[in-house]
Amino acid sequence: MTVQVFMPALSPTMTEGNLVKWVKKEGDRINAGDVMCEIETDKATMEVEAVDEGVLGKIFIPEGSEGVKVNSLIAVLLEDGEDASALNDVMISDETEIKVVAAQKYEEKMVHINVPQTAKADDRIFATPLAKRIAQNKNMSLNSITGSGPHGRIVKSDIENMQTTSQQQVEIQGLVYEDKKVSLMRKTVAKRLTESKNTVPHFYLIADCELDALLALRAQINAESSHKISVNDMVIKACSKVLQDVPEINVTWHDTYIRQYRNIDISVAVAIDGGLVTPVLCNTENMKLSEISTSVKALAEKARAGKLQPHEYEGGSFTVSNLGMYGVKEFSAIVNPPQGCILAVGAGEKRVIVKNDKPAVATIMTVTLSVDHRSVDGALGAQFLKSFKKYIEHPVLTLV
Numbered sequence: 001m002t003v004q005v006f007m008p009a010l011s012p013t014m015t016e017g018n019l020v021k022w023v024k025k026e027g028d029r030i031n032a033g034d035v036m037c038e039i040e041t042d043k044a045t046m047e048v049e050a051v052d053e054g055v056l057g058k059i060f061i062p063e064g065s066e067g068v069k070v071n072s073l074i075a076v077l078l079e080d081g082e083d084a085s086a087l088n089d090v091m092i093s094d095e096t097e098i099k100v101v102a103a104q105k106y107e108e109k110m111v112h113i114n115v116p117q118t119a120k121a122d123d124r125i126f127a128t129p130l131a132k133r134i135a136q137n138k139n140m141s142l143n144s145i146t147g148s149g150p151h152g153r154i155v156k157s158d159i160e161n162m163q164t165t166s167q168q169q170v171e172i173q174g175l176v177y178e179d180k181k182v183s184l185m186r187k188t189v190a191k192r193l194t195e196s197k198n199t200v201p202h203f204y205l206i207a208d209c210e211l212d213a214l215l216a217l218r219a220q221i222n223a224e225s226s227h228k229i230s231v232n233d234m235v236i237k238a239c240s241k242v243l244q245d246v247p248e249i250n251v252t253w254h255d256t257y258i259r260q261y262r263n264i265d266i267s268v269a270v271a272i273d274g275g276l277v278t279p280v281l282c283n284t285e286n287m288k289l290s291e292i293s294t295s296v297k298a299l300a301e302k303a304r305a306g307k308l309q310p311h312e313y314e315g316g317s318f319t320v321s322n323l324g325m326y327g328v329k330e331f332s333a334i335v336n337p338p339q340g341c342i343l344a345v346g347a348g349e350k351r352v353i354v355k356n357d358k359p360a361v362a363t364i365m366t367v368t369l370s371v372d373h374r375s376v377d378g379a380l381g382a383q384f385l386k387s388f389k390k391y392i393e394h395p396v397l398t399l400v
Contacts, residue, residue, distance in 0.1 A: 001079060001082075001086075002057065002076050002077065002078060002079065002082065002086050002087065002090055003052045003054055003076065003077040003078075003079065004073055004075075004076055004077075004090065005036070005050075005052075005073070005074055005075040005076065005077065006070075006071050006072065006073055006074065007019075007039075007061070007068050007069065007070050007071060007072045007073075007074050008039070008048060008070070009070045009071075010039065010041050010046055010048075010310055011041060011042075011043065011310045011313075011314060012314065013042070014041050014042065014070060015069065015070055016067050016068055016069050016070060017039045017040055017041050017068055017070070017184065018039065018040040018065065018066045018067070018068065018184055019037060019038075019039055019040075019061050019062070019063055019064070019065045019068055019074065020037075020038040020039060020040050020045055020063060020064070021037060021038040021063045022036070022037045022059060022062075022063045023035045023036060023037055023038065023047075024036050024037070024056050025056065025059075026056050026057065026058060026059055027055065027056065028055070028056045029054075029055055030050045030052075030053060030054055030055065030056055030077055031050065031053050032049075032050055032051055032052060032053055033049055033050065034049065034050045035047045035048070035049055035050075036048055036049065036050050036056075036075070037063070037074075040183075040184055040185075041184070042184050042185050042187070042188035042189075043185065043188075043277055043308060043310075043313050044277070044303075044306045044307060044308045044313075045306040045307075046307075046309070050077075052077055053077075053079075054077035054078050054079045054080070054082075055077065055078045055082075056075060056077060056078075057075075057076050057077060057078035057082075057084060057086070057087050058075060058076045058087050058090070059074070059075050060073050060074055060075060060076070061073075061074040061075070066184075076090050125142045125143065125154070126147060126149075126151065126152060126153040126154065127142055127147065127153060127154035127155075128149070128153065128154065128155050128156065130155075130156050131154045131155055131156050131158065131159050134156060134159045134160075135154075135159055138159070140159065140162065142154055144162075145158050145159065145162060146158070183274045183275065185274055185275035185277075186274055186275050188275075189275050189276055192336075192337070193334050195337070196334050196335055196336070196337055197334060199337075200335050200337060200372050200374070201372065201373040201374060202334075202335060202370055202371065202372065202373070203370075203371050203373055203378065203381075204332050204368055204369065204370055204371070205368070205369045205371065205378070205381045205382060205384075205385055206330070206366065206367070206368050206369075207366070207367055207369075207385040207388070207389055208364050208365070208366050209364070209365050209366075209367060209388070209389050209392040209393060210353075210362050210363065210364060210392075210393050211231070211348040211362075211363040211364065211365050211392065212362055212363050213393060213394065213395055214231070214234055214392055214393070214395040215231070215348070215363060217234075217395045217396065218230075218231065218234060218395075221289070225290065227289075227290035227293055227294065228293070229289055229290070229293050230293065230296075231324070231348065232268075232296070232320070232322045232324075232325075232345070233289055233292050233293040233296060234289065234392075234395060234398065235320060235322065235343075235345055235392070236266055236268065236281065236284065236292055236296070236320055237284070237287075237289055237292055237391075237398045238388055238391035238392055238395070238398055239266060239284075239318065239320055239343060239388065240264050240266060240284040240285055240287070241387075241391050241397070241398050242384055242387040242388045242391060243264045243266075243285075243317075243318060244264065244285055245383075245387045246380060246383050246384050246387060247260060248260065248376070248380050249318065249340060249341055249376060249380060249381075249384050250264060250317050250318060251317065251340045251375050251376070252317055252338035252339055252340065252375070253337065253338045253339075253340060253372055253374050253375040254338060258375050259338075261317045263282070263283050263285065264283065264284045264285045264317070264318070265280050265281065265282045265283065265284070265315055265316045265317055265318075266280070266281045266284050266316065266317075266318050266319070266320060267279070267280050267281075267313075267316035267318065267319040267320070267336065267339070268280075268281060268296055268299070268300075268319070268320055269319060269320065269321035269322070269333075270299070270300050270303045270304070272303055272304050272306075273304075277303045277308065277313055278313060278316065278319055278336065279299035279300070279302070279303055279308055279312050279313050280312065280313060280314070280315050280316040281295055281296065281299070282315075289398075289399070299312060316336075316339065317339055317340075318339060318340075318341055318342070318343075319333075319336050319339060319341075319342040319343070320342075320343050320345065321333045321342060321343070321344050321345065322344075322345040323344070323345070323346065323347075324345050324346050324347035324348065324365065325347070326347075327347050328346055328347055329346050329347060329349065329366060330344070330346040330366040330367075330368055331344050331346065331368065332344055332368050332370055333368070333370050334370065335370050335371070335372045337372070339372070340371065340372045340375040340376045341369055341370065341371050341372070341376060341381070341384070342369075342370045343367055343368070343369055343370075343388075344367065344368040344369075344370065345365065345367050346365060346366040346367065346368075347365070348363045348364065348365040349363065349364060349365075350362070350363055350364075351363075351364045365392070367385070367388070369381055369384060369385055
């Protein structure tokens with residue numbers, strides 16, 4: 001009896017994916033555990049392993065297909081003793097269920113459009129009435145179109161040929177642009193963040209933290225240890241301590257209830273080509289600084305390589321987003337539902353402050369806490385920042 005292979009759900013939120021590549025081809029012997037294909041989800045490109053054995057009899061969804069729905073039939077395995085005739089029943093019985101969405105082939109070419117000088121007032125433009133009407137509806141100037149009709153008359157096809165395709169580079173009087181296909185990850189980011197801004201009642205709290213003591217401790221640790229600690233590692237450690245002090249922040253919103261977590265799983269925003277992912281550091285309350293540092297580096301590398309597994313980016317009850325390494329002074333991040341808060345971390349910079357009623361120079365880092373007002377109130381957010389400031393300015397407390 002044939003074994004049907006369906007599009008897997010590689011994360012709880014996945015409804016469709018792109019079938020990037022078939023590692024096996026029709027006729028290949030398949031053993032359990034063999035990598036059959038690569039599938040792009042909204043988070044990463046993942047290898048899909050076979051759970052059954054047999055011969056790959058038929059591929060229904062070719063590589064390069066986009067928008068393949070979860071549980072769609074993508075292939076069929078033939079068991080020992082079966083031949084290709086066994087596929088006939090599968091093809092007939094599942095004919096209406098199979099929908100191949102072939103990836104659109106985009107041409108990468110430069111299109112040069114010759115733009116003649118604008119016609120003078122006394123120049124007459126020859127065009128058919130239909131061409132004139134289409135140009136008017138599309139807000140197009142006939143001055144820039146060369147006619148292909150009799151005696152240079154502009155006809156309907158000339159107007160249509162001026163319309164650009166979805167993927168090409170166009171050069172018009174020095175203007176160059178390129179329309180790029182939106183990836184599945186980019187679509188998901190756009191959808192989730194738009195929903196967040198439209199449905200989550202955000203408010204923002206800002207605090208300045210002195211970094212000099214933290215930088216001194218970091219320098220001492222890095223001088224004595226083989227584990228090189230970053231400022232971001234220490235920020236994550238401080239957040240973990242704060243969430244123990246203010247556990248009401250360590251929550252997610254679920255419409256009819258608020259879920260408060262005992263363990264502290266912190267999502268860390270990582271920029272990658274074409275999007276943003278937030279791998280999760282689990283149980284940070286039990287992690288040393290060196291363990292946080294090692295885990296962040298490993299997860300970031302996997303994220304940039306597109307090799308994150310679902311358990312490495314699912315969950316999390318609080319997010320840290322740091323743009324300080326890019327020189328950004330401060331910014332406001334968008335809450336990642338169902339989480340209640342996200343901390344936006346800016347760059348540390350020398351500023352003149354007042355200390356003991358005298359001007360002094362200190363390294364200051366500005367942080368902004370974006371809060372979902374449905375699950376966290378302003379007073380709780382203020383408590384979070386007060387506690388966070390304490391751990392940043394007295395970093396030895398994070399080691400206790």
